[in-house]
Amino acid sequence: MNYVYLIVGLGLLVLGAELLVRGAVVLAALARISPLVVGLTVVAFGTSAPELAVSSVSALKGSSEIALGNVVGSNIFNLLLILGLCAAITPLRVSSQLVKLDVPLMLIASIAVWALAADGRLSRAEGVSLLVVFLLYTGWLVRAGRKQGNDLADPSESPHLISRRRQIPVSLILVVVGFGSLVFGGQMFVEAASSIARSFGVSEILIGLTIVAGGTSLPELATSTVAVAKGQRDIAVGNVVGSNVFNLMLVLATGAAVSPVGVPVTESVLRFDLMVMTLVALLCWPVFWSDAEVTRGEGIGMLVLFVGYTGLTIADEMGWGDASMWKRIYSLVVLPWSFVLVSFLAWRAHRNGSTNFTDREAPDDSDE
Numbered sequence: 001m002n003y004v005y006l007i008v009g010l011g012l013l014v015l016g017a018e019l020l021v022r023g024a025v026v027l028a029a030l031a032r033i034s035p036l037v038v039g040l041t042v043v044a045f046g047t048s049a050p051e052l053a054v055s056s057v058s059a060l061k062g063s064s065e066i067a068l069g070n071v072v073g074s075n076i077f078n079l080l081l082i083l084g085l086c087a088a089i090t091p092l093r094v095s096s097q098l099v100k101l102d103v104p105l106m107l108i109a110s111i112a113v114w115a116l117a118a119d120g121r122l123s124r125a126e127g128v129s130l131l132v133v134f135l136l137y138t139g140w141l142v143r144a145g146r147k148q149g150n151d152l153a154d155p156s157e158s159p160h161l162i163s164r165r166r167q168i169p170v171s172l173i174l175v176v177v178g179f180g181s182l183v184f185g186g187q188m189f190v191e192a193a194s195s196i197a198r199s200f201g202v203s204e205i206l207i208g209l210t211i212v213a214g215g216t217s218l219p220e221l222a223t224s225t226v227a228v229a230k231g232q233r234d235i236a237v238g239n240v241v242g243s244n245v246f247n248l249m250l251v252l253a254t255g256a257a258v259s260p261v262g263v264p265v266t267e268s269v270l271r272f273d274l275m276v277m278t279l280v281a282l283l284c285w286p287v288f289w290s291d292a293e294v295t296r297g298e299g300i301g302m303l304v305l306f307v308g309y310t311g312l313t314i315a316d317e318m319g320w321g322d323a324s325m326w327k328r329i330y331s332l333v334v335l336p337w338s339f340v341l342v343s344f345l346a347w348r349a350h351r352n353g354s355t356n357f358t359d360r361e362a363p364d365d366s367d368e
Contacts, residue, residue: 005192010218012185016178017222020046023174025232026167033142034234041141043223043235044242046179050186050216051251058208059255064263066194067255068122069208070216072273075110075244077217079280080306083240085221086228087299092237094288097144102241103285105137109248110278117265117274127256127263134249182219190215205266206317209273210310237294244281268316272327276309279335286339289346298342305338 020043028038051074055067086092109130116126193211202211220243227236256263265274287298312330316323 002192002195005188006196009185009187009189009192009215012181013189013218014222016046016181016183016185017219017226018178019174019181020178021223021226021230021232021235023171023178025235026171027175030168037141037144037238038235041138041242042175043227043239044246046175046182046219046223048220048243048246048251049179049183050190050219051247052254053183053187054190054212054216055251055255056258059259059263064255064259064261065203065205065266066208066212067259068252068263068265068269069205069273070212071247071252071255072269072277073209073213074217074220075247075277076273076280076306076309077213078220078240078244078247079284080302080309082217082221082224083237083284083294084299084302084306086224086233086236086240087294088296088303089225089228089299090233091296091299092228092233092294094237094292094294095234098237098241099285099288102238102245103281103288106241106244106248107278107281107285109245110281113248113252114270114274114278117270120267120270121262121264122252122256123262124257124259127253127258130249130253131257134245134253137245137249186216186219189218203317205269206313209313241284272331273313275331276335279331279339280305283335283339283342286343286346290342290349301338305335308334 024038024042055070058067190212193215194207197207197211224236224239312327
């Protein structure tokens with residue numbers, strides 16, 4: 001029966017992502033909020049809802065390893081698999097706001113969580129502090145998005161916007177139903193996948209880093225790929241970056257805040273998984289700088305890094321070969337040198353004048 005729930009949950013996730021993108025794009029146009037900010041806020045929150053629900057429930061039930069593994073694994077999943085897959089489908093143009101503000105914030109949040117976890121625990125006070133910073137960031141982002149949308153507004157679009165106002169009730173229904181489908185689908189998928197994994201004797205931290213992280217990241221995967229297919233590439237990129245910020249500053253912070261003992265962090269997660277999460281966030285900075293887009297080649301490279309990380313995580317847990325040595329090589333050699341290489345290419349592109357950022361997605365090929 002778990003396999004049936006697995007398939008039904010996946011279907012609800014895909015359906016929820018489709019409905020959420022449709023409703024959010026229309027509402028953003030009416031509120032004159034740029035698609036990038038929609039991806040960084042509304043869509044990112046909607047697709048992070050499964051992580052929030054799973055991590056909060058896990059922390060309250062004392063399964064903090066699942067809560068931590070869910071967030072760390074989801075962030076790695078989002079950047080390497082989802083962003084890599086979307087870029088492999090079509091190159092993703094990058095807004096200057098992402099490089100100047102949102103990616104640095106994602107990197108700072110990653111470093112902060114890594115540093116706070118150095119003592120082996122994220123305390124309740126540390127979780128509340130992250131939540132306060134998150135609320136300030138979200139408030140500023142919405143204000144900036146409205147200003148940007150008003151500055152870029154075209155008066156000739158007024159008749160089109162008037163006709164779209166009639167779609168407000170339908171769009172709101174789409175967003176609400178989309179949120180609901182994502183939450184219920186994510187819960188159903190994760191519970192079924194976790195039950196299947198436990199039947200094979202897999203540990204909670206591995207479940208959190210792989211199955212739960214992959215399951216709760218399926219909304220981001222579905223939403224970003226649907227957005228790319230519809231030409232809404234600002235939403236696709238913003239969704240991934242925004243979801244990672246949400247995961248660290250809202251999801252993990254909430255898990256630490258509601259748990260009486262905070263969220264314990266094991267030595268292996270501190271030395272490998274949190275390090276990989278932070279280095280991957282760092283890698284995104286020069287990737288976005290180079291040619292002001294994420295190219296197909298860079299997307300494929302991210303997919304290769306994701307396969308390597310997942311393979312090493314499973315191999316180490318199952319005790320296959322000298323996985324610990326290869327994990328050190330991956331985190332201390334492969335990722336740092338990937339950053340150096342991409343940084344050099346980004347510097348060369350900037351020197352040649354080919355780094356031309358867009359503050360708004362060019363007229364897209366969506367049917368919205």
